[in-house]
Structures are given as C-alpha cells and as structure tokens.
Amino acid sequence: MAAQAEKKSELYRRLPSVDELMHAPAIAALVAREGRAPVTDAARAVLEVLRAAIHRKELDAPGVEKAVHEVVLSVERELHRQLLLSLRPVINATGVILHTNLGRAPLAAEALANIQQAASGYSNLEFDLESGERGKRDSHVDRLFRRLLAGQADEAGPATVSTLVVNNNAAAVWLALNTLAAGGEVIVSRGELVEIGGSFRIPDVMAQSNGILREVGTTNRTRISDYANAISDKTRALLRVHRSNFQITGFTEQPQLKELVALARERKLPLVEDLGSGALFDLSLAGIRGEDGVLDSVRAGVDVVTYSGDKLLGGPQAGLLSGRPELIARMRSNSLFRALRVDKLTYAALEATLLAYVKGDYNAIPALRMMQLTKEEVRERADRLASEVSRNAALSAEIVEGESVVGGGAAPSAVLPTTLLALSSKKLRADELLARLRSAEPPIIARVEADRVLLDLRTVFPDQDAAVASALRAIASE
Numbered sequence: 373m374a375a376q377a378e379k380k381s382e383l384y385r386r387l388p389s390v391d392e393l394m395h396a397p398a399i400a401a402l403v404a405r406e407g408r409a410p411v412t413d414a415a416r417a418v419l420e421v422l423r424a425a426i427h428r429k430e431l432d433a434p435g436v437e438k439a440v441h442e443v444v445l446s447v448e449r450e451l452h453r454q455l456l457l458s459l460r461p462v463i464n465a466t467g468v469i470l471h472t473n474l475g476r477a478p479l480a481a482e483a484l485a486n487i488q489q490a491a492s493g494y495s496n497l498e499f500d501l502e503s504g505e506r507g508k509r510d511s512h513v514d515r516l517f518r519r520l521l522a523g524q525a526d527e528a529g530p531a532t533v534s535t536l537v538v539n540n541n542a543a544a545v546w547l548a549l550n551t552l553a554a555g556g557e558v559i560v561s562r563g564e565l566v567e568i569g570g571s572f573r574i575p576d577v578m579a580q581s582n583g584i585l586r587e588v589g590t591t592n593r594t595r596i597s598d599y600a601n602a603i604s605d606k607t608r609a610l611l612r613v614h615r616s617n618f619q620i621t622g623f624t625e626q627p628q629l630k631e632l633v634a635l636a637r638e639r640k641l642p643l644v645e646d647l648g649s650g651a652l653f654d655l656s657l658a659g660i661r662g663e664d665g666v667l668d669s670v671r672a673g674v675d676v677v678t679y680s681g682d683k684l685l686g687g688p689q690a691g692l693l694s695g696r697p698e699l700i701a702r703m704r705s706n707s708l709f710r711a712l713r714v715d716k717l718t719y720a721a722l723e724a725t726l727l728a729y730v731k732g733d734y735n736a737i738p739a740l741r742m743m744q745l746t747k748e749e750v751r752e753r754a755d756r757l758a759s760e761v762s763r764n765a766a767l768s769a770e771i772v773e774g775e776s777v778v779g780g781g782a783a784p785s786a787v788l789p790t791t792l793l794a795l796s797s798k799k800l801r802a803d804e805l806l807a808r809l810r811s812a813e814p815p816i817i818a819r820v821e822a823d824r825v826l827l828d829l830r831t832v833f834p835d836q837d838a839a840v841a842s843a844l845r846a847i848a849s850e
C-alpha cells in the first residue's frame with residue numbers, strides 16, 4: 373500500500389506545473405495568438421485530467437512519460453475545444469425549409485451585405501439626413517412595406533398601411549392585444565386557441581397583455597353569429613389566429629375573413645389577425661395553394677395583421693404589425709414598445725430583403741428559391757451524390773420520391789414534391805448513421821424513415837453538396 377502511494381506521488385512529480393508548462397516555447401506562441409487566460413485554463417484542465425488519471429491508476433510510468441511528451445498538443449486541443457463557437461453552421465438536409473430548430477430562414481446575400489455595412493460603422497438609424505434632426509427607425513422599412521402592401525383604392529384614395537417592427541411575432545401579438553384590448557375583451561374562436569411550439573399559447577399571451585379572452589364556438593365549428601352574439605360594451609377587438617401547424621378536418625365551419633371584416637366594421641371594432649407565417653409572395657408560384665398572404669388580409673380589410681420576419685417572408689427574426697396607420701401609431705406609443713423594438717442589424721437585413729420583393733427578385737431570397745426548386749432539379753443533385761456513394765458497398769444510396777415541408781407554421785398541407793436520397797448502411801443502424809452525419813464537419817441534419825436515413829437536397833445549398841459527398845465517402849470507408 374505504502375509502495376503504491378509512493379509510486380503515485382512519484383508519477384505526479386513527473387507532470388510539469390502549470391507555470392512550467394506556460395513557459396514552454398510552443399505554449400508561449402499559443403498565448404500570443406489566443407491570449408493568456410484561455411491558454412492557462414486549457415493547461416490547467418489538461419494537467420487536471422492527467423492527475424485524475426494517475427489517481428485512478430490509469431497511467432503507469434511509461435503512460436505518464438508519453439502524456440508529458442504530448443502535453444503541448446493536448447493543451448492545443450483543449451484550447452481549440454474551449455474556443456470553438458457553440459452556435460455553428462449546419463447543413464439542413466431535412467427538407468424542412470423554415471426549420472425553427474435550425475434557425476428558420478437563411479438570409480439573402482444582399483441582407484448580409486447590408487448588415488455588414490450597418491454594423492461596422494455608424495448609420496442614419498434614427499437620424500433624418502434632410503433636416504439634420506432626429507428620425508424614426510421604422511421609416512427605413514415602412515416605406516417598402518407601404519409599397520408592397522398598398523391596399524385597394526376606395527373613394528378616399530388608395531388605403532395606406534403602416535408597419536411596425538418588433539422582436540418576433542409573439543411580441544407583435546402581445547403588443548397588438550395590449551394596445552387595443554388591455555382591460556377589455558377580445559373575441560376569438562375556440563378552434564383557434566392554438567399552441568405554436570415553444571409554448572407560444574394564444575390564451576397565455578392574452579393573459580399577459582391584460583386582455584380578457586372571450587372564447588366563442590366549439591373546437592370544430594364557429595359561426596359568424598357566435599362572434600356577433602358575444603360582442604358587448606366590454607369588447608375591444610376581434611381576433612383571428614392562423615392555425616399554423618395544426619389542421620381541423622371533417623365536420624368544420626369557420627367564418628370567412630370577409631364576414632369577420634364586415635362584422636368588425638359594423639360594430640366599429642378592430643379586427644386583428646395573427647397570420648403567423650405571413651407570405652409577401654404569391655405561394656401558388658411554388659405550387660402551394662390555399663395559403664393566403666399578408667396582402668390578402670390587408671386587402672380583405674383586416675385592421676392589423678401580425679406575422680414573422682423569418683418565416684415565409686424569408687428575412688431576419690422579427691415580428692411585423694401591418695395595418696391601419698392610426699392603430700399602428702397607437703402601438704408605437706405603447707410604453708412597452710421600446711422593450712420590443714429591434715436593432716439596426718434587423719432593419720438592415722429586413723430592408724434589403726424587402727427590396728428584393730420590390731424588385732420581384734424572389735430568387736435572391738433563399739427560402740423562396742428553395743420553394744421554387746422542382747423535384748427534377750433536386751433529383752439531378754441527388755443522382756450525382758448517389759453515384760459517389762453506390763460504388764461503395766458498405767453504404768448504399770437509393771433515389772426515392774418524397775415531400776419537402778415548407779414549415780414555419782405555414783399550413784401543414786404546404787408540402788412540395790421532392791427527390792430524396794435514401795441511405796442505408798451494412799454496419800450502422802439508421803439512428804447511428806444519423807448520428808455520424810451529425811458529427812460531420814459541418815454537421816449534416818437528416819431524418820429517419822422506415823430504417824433509412826433520408827437526405828432532401830432541397831434545403832441543402834448547392835455549394836454544400838461537396839461537403840455532403842465527402843461526409844458520405846468518409847462514413848462509407850470507415
């Protein structure tokens with residue numbers, strides 16, 4: 373026992389101290405590059421691991437000698453691990469275009485360039501260059517939304533629409549309800565009291581906005597008369613909520629938007645619509661039907677529409693409130709608006725994205741570009757990848773037909789025909805293969821169906837195909 377303890381302390385003594393290690397020339401070079409504090413932390417962590425290994429008798433004398441010999445390399449590795457960014461790019465091979473867990477909409481190149489410009493110096497964010505006085509940050513995008521959402525002309529001329537930008541659509545819904553309905557009631561159909569992932573529940577948002585929810589109808593059927601009968605002197609607004617990722621089929625009834633608009637007008641109440649995804653692009657161009665966009669709601673006469681910036685719009689994370697200027701002005705003067713407003717980076721990305729819409733340049737916006745790909749275009753790339761793999765017997769690839777999903781709370785029926793690469797391995801189960809793809813650099817995210825791993829190249833950028841091919845080759849040759 374005593375001999376053992378002596379031997380252990382002897383082994384400990386062979387390890388350098390943190391101080392000695394920090395003076396090694398190779399470590400000094402690391403310090404110059406990455407800074408003293410992180411290198412010291414890494415050196416300490418490496419020595420700690422070695423001491424623990426000695427303590428557990430996992431290292432004998434030759435083992436310690438080898439570890440000491442490699443200690444600089446270990447410090448470098450540990451440092452790299454510690455300084456690795458946690459938020460990293462991944463390859464989305466799921467075929468879900470607006471994947472909330474993978475960051476929703478990728479930004480257009482113009483949006484990135486504009487972020488870089490706005491972020492690396494000063495800008496006229498809240499400065500009017502003409503008058504030299506203080507300006508409004510929303511003016512930068514309001515003018516573009518005005519163009520894109522110009523309402524129908526009536527006797528009073530074309531209807532104008534104002535737009536306010538907040539952090540996300542959850543904040544937009546809260547701001548609309550708090551401004552219009554605090555202390556009063558908002559009428560909503562029971563069939564629309566939805567939860568939209570990540571615990572966004574309409575009843576909870578309503579409670580937080582100090583509005584009182586007045587539920588009408590039943591889960592599957594709500595008539596316009598249900599709304600009409602519920603209106604009282606406490607009513608402040610009518611609310612319609614897009615059901616997003618949820619569908620009620622069969623024996624159902626829901627008033628048409630124009631019936632709700634007519635009722636709201638007649639009773640002089642604002643109609644608020646939480647559209648969720650909010651397309652500014654005619655989705656039928658991508659073969660998706662039955663999904664109305666922001667313009668449809670504005671034209672139908674909805675007073676305030678709320679929607680996300682990073683769903684079907686294809687821009688940065690944001691919540692947009694578009695509607696009647698006097699109502700939007702009230703929301704801007706809500707004392708909590710300041711807590712919800714967005715920074716210059718979001719305006720920069722949003723303005724560049726909206727400019728692409730003004731120009732009709734839909735291909736500039738990655739999410740819209742992906743939506744418009746045909747299954748034949750996806751197939752060409754899948755074929756090329758399959759031919760890389762099928763030469764190797766350990767991993768086999770087959771081309772199959774399937775569906776991509778728009779996602780981001782567009783109607784659940786919003787799917788696009790696609791071509792999939794179905795992978796199976798002789799050595800790995802499907803979930804193991806999936807995990808191997810996740811450990812590639814950059815990680816590749818795919819899905820499993822019927823014991824096969826499915827890759828949908830619709831959501832993979834074409835310049836990432838080579839990285840997918842090399843990951844597949846690496847897995848096949850293991």
Ligand SMILES: *Cc1c(COP(=O)(O)O)cnc(C)c1O
Nearest residue numbers: 540541542614616648649680781
């Ligand atoms: C996605 C969604 C929200 C939440 O929007 P965020 O931008 O994620 O805050 C709210 N309502 C509906 C109907 C949605 O689809």
